[in-house]
Amino acid sequence: MQTVDEFKKLLTQFVACKSISTDPAFAPEITKTVNWLKQLFTQHGFDVETFNGPSCNPIVLAHLTTHNSLPTVLVYGHYDVQPADRSDSWNSDPFSLVSKAGRLWGRGVLDNKGQVLIHIFSVLQLIKQQKLALNVKFLIEGNEETSNPDLPGIMRKNKTKLKSDYVLVSDGELVGDSPVIESSLRGGFNLTLKYTTAANNLHSGLAGGAVPNAALELSRFLSTLPKFTRLYQDVDPITSAQKANNRQLLKISANPLEIFGVKKLLMEPGLNVYTQTGLRPTLQITGLKSGYIDAGYANIVPATAEARINFRIVASQRPKDILALFKKFVAQHTPKYVKYEITSAGIHNPVKLNTSQPIFKSVADILTRVYGQKPLLKYVGGAIPFISDVKATFGTDTISVPFGNEDCNMHGANENFRLDLIKKGLAFSHHFFSSDKI
Numbered sequence: 260m261q262t263v264d265e266f267k268k269l270l271t272q273f274v275a276c277k278s279i280s281t282d283p284a285f286a287p288e289i290t291k292t293v294n295w296l297k298q299l300f301t302q303h304g305f306d307v308e309t310f311n312g313p314s315c316n317p318i319v320l321a322h323l324t325t326h327n328s329l330p331t332v333l334v335y336g337h338y339d340v341q342p343a344d345r346s347d348s349w350n351s352d353p354f355s356l357v358s359k360a361g362r363l364w365g366r367g368v369l370d371n372k373g374q375v376l377i378h379i380f381s382v383l384q385l386i387k388q389q390k391l392a393l394n395v396k397f398l399i400e401g402n403e404e405t406s407n408p409d410l411p412g413i414m415r416k417n418k419t420k421l422k423s424d425y426v427l428v429s430d431g432e433l434v435g436d437s438p439v440i441e442s443s444l445r446g447g448f449n450l451t452l453k454y455t456t457a458a459n460n461l462h463s464g465l466a467g468g469a470v471p472n473a474a475l476e477l478s479r480f481l482s483t484l485p486k487f488t489r490l491y492q493d494v495d496p497i498t499s500a501q502k503a504n505n506r507q508l509l510k511i512s513a514n515p516l517e518i519f520g521v522k523k524l525l526m527e528p529g530l531n532v533y534t535q536t537g538l539r540p541t542l543q544i545t546g547l548k549s550g551y552i553d554a555g556y557a558n559i560v561p562a563t564a565e566a567r568i569n570f571r572i573v574a575s576q577r578p579k580d581i582l583a584l585f586k587k588f589v590a591q592h593t594p595k596y597v598k599y600e601i602t603s604a605g606i607h608n609p610v611k612l613n614t615s616q617p618i619f620k621s622v623a624d625i626l627t628r629v630y631g632q633k634p635l636l637k638y639v640g641g642a643i644p645f646i647s648d649v650k651a652t653f654g655t656d657t658i659s660v661p662f663g664n665e666d667c668n669m670h671g672a673n674e675n676f677r678l679d680l681i682k683k684g685l686a687f688s689h690h691f692f693s694s695d696k697i
Contacts (some may be wrong), residue, residue, distance in 0.1 A: 474561045
């Protein structure tokens with residue numbers, strides 16, 4: 260219990276840092292967070308430095324050599340978090356850690372401060388106990404939530420400093436109460452499509468019915484998205500082994516309808532939710548903007564309309580290829596009287612991990628010992644760009660082992676981390692970093 264209490268004290272300080280990377284107004288909080296991490300590592304004997312890029316927040320690298328003969332593990336995490344405000348349906352201040360109903364609540368408590376802190380805390384405890392059996396490097400960035408464009412170049416430039424025998428990441432959820440080893444992650448990009456039909460908004464009485472309406476024209480285009488079948492170009496076939504694995508995941512998971520808060524799942528025939536989200540590409544309209552939507556009514560014909568679209572692609576697809584194909588699709592399905600603009604951001608590659616290597620067997624043994632059951636593989640619908648960057652830069656397969664609960668609500672209001680799963684995460688991390696079998 261004392262160990263968990265000490266962990267909670269550190270997490271309270273970490274969560275209190277409002278390290279929101281999407282809003283420049285929080286730059287002082289970013290600096291505060293970086294200084295907190297640097298001080299924590301320095302106090303425990305780590306060599307610490309920061310990397311800076313043209314646009315990214317500082318990246319913290321902390322290195323401790325236990326003995327030159329021992330393997331080195333590079334642990335990745337991120338200190339930046341999604342925006343959060345009490346007014347956004349939070350039950351408490353999102354930046355004040357709350358312990359209630361067997362869970363810890365707060366922004367970043369799971370994504371990713373709580374999970375990376377499990378490894379930091381475990382290593383610090385093992386240093387005190389003189390039981391640390393590995394050399395350790397921590398790479399903690401501040402732009403994971405904004406798809407850090409500088410990180411790949413910084414990694415290439417500092418290959419020697421980042422070199423390690425293994426790479427470890429914990430940034431995701433279990434399935435039910437069962438451990439998993441992540442076997443693949445989707446890649447993708449974001450896109451803004453803007454339609455312009457006139458020089459400015461027009462009077463709906465004087466011009467309506469005679470001129471094109473940007474909101475209507477964009478809506479018509481968006482309705483054609485199911486015809487963009489090139490989205491599935493170069494998709495790997497789904498194997499029978501993958502389907503069998505995912506059937507087992509579905510048996511032990513919570514009800515997907517309850518997790519997502521929806522009445523129906525819409526999937527391709529023969530696929531379950533884990534196969535659909537982990538092994539098939541998708542595009543999602545994430546935002547729409549047009550016309551007037553404030554108090555009262557503005558009787559106009561909107562001149563502009565904008566859609567935000569998120570693309571998720573799977574191995575062995577290339578995001579730049581899908582982007583090029585989509586640009587052609589827009590050109591083919593947009594009327595000549597409509598001007599359009601396309602901007603994209605956050606391009607990152609999907610990644611497949613070779614989990615048949617001996618290190619994954621050792622990790623599976625530790626997970627079985629801690630959770631009392633063997634881990635299954637999880638094909639992840641989300642993305643951690645760092646993992647694909649590691650594969651491209653070092654040719655290394657990352658050990659991706661999540662600790663979070665399925666109903667953690669990361670990115671949403673009332674983000675939470677179950678205390679019993681925190682304890683198991685701490686147990687796994689302790690065994691991993693003190694093991695002589697890694």
